[in-house]
Amino acid sequence: DTGVSQNPRHKITKRGQNVTFRCDPISEHNRLYWYRQTLGQGPEFLTYFQNEAQLEKSRLLSDRFSAERPKGSFSTLEIQRTEQGDSAMYLCASSRQNKGGYTFGSGTRLTVV
Amino acid sequence: AQKITQTQPGMFVQEKEAVTLDCTYDTSDPSYGLFWYKQPSSGEMIFLIYQGSYDQQNATEGRYSLNFQKARKSANLVISASQLGDSAMYFCASLDSNYQLIWGAGTKLIIKP
Numbered sequence: 001d002t003g004v005s006q007n008p009r010h011k012i013t014k015r016g017q018n019v020t021f022r023c024d025p026i027s028e029h030n031r032l033y034w035y036r037q038t039l040g041q042g043p044e045f046l047t048y049f050q051n052e053a054q055l056e057k058s059r060l061l062s063d064r065f066s067a068e069r070p071k072g073s074f075s076t077l078e079i080q081r082t083e084q085g086d087s088a089m090y091l092c093a094s095s096r097q098n099k100g101g102y103t104f105g106s107g108t109r110l111t112v113v
Numbered sequence: 114a115q116k117i118t119q120t121q122p123g124m125f126v127q128e129k130e131a132v133t134l135d136c137t138y139d140t141s142d143p144s145y146g147l148f149w150y151k152q153p154s155s156g157e158m159i160f161l162i163y164q165g166s167y168d169q170q171n172a173t174e175g176r177y178s179l180n181f182q183k184a185r186k187s188a189n190l191v192i193s194a195s196q197l198g199d200s201a202m203y204f205c206a207s208l209d210s211n212y213q214l215i216w217g218a219g220t221k222l223i224i225k226p
Binding site: 037040041042043091093103104 | 148150155156157158159160204206213214216217218219
């Protein structure tokens, strides 16, 4: 198992463009989480899936953000009409249900210019 | 709501010395355990150590140990014989009742040669 994989590692985009990130969790993990982290801060929870169901969504997640996990395996996080304030590290993690062990991916660093 | 407090925004430690990173939790139900993660400048979130709140002994993983004091609601991370590669951000986190991570603000540790 290669752990949690995130693509791309870095993304630079112009304000107003749409971006999509991908996360491939550990195969036997049925929970998948998205976090956002800005410089000098701890990660902020965005949303999580149990299998293909999106069970919770943070109020931080505006209407411009959408996440999917169509087959309960990989997940995508899309940001529409990006703003400079969206610049951050986007972290994905996976875990087994009701088990504490989280494994994080390397993150996708988004820069909106 | 649960809250994790890390009171040390930054620390400088001489190489080979031991270092203690503070973490206190504010929750009425700590039954889901506590975690420490390391985040180097590359951005990846690396799991270090986990303490189950009902574990009788403090957790240890190589040079990492967790000084868990329930009465004080503290779960300090101790790194013995620090190395230059230990320079990173360190985050304390706990699980809430939905098995989601609640994060502290982090401590930036710099190891001096």
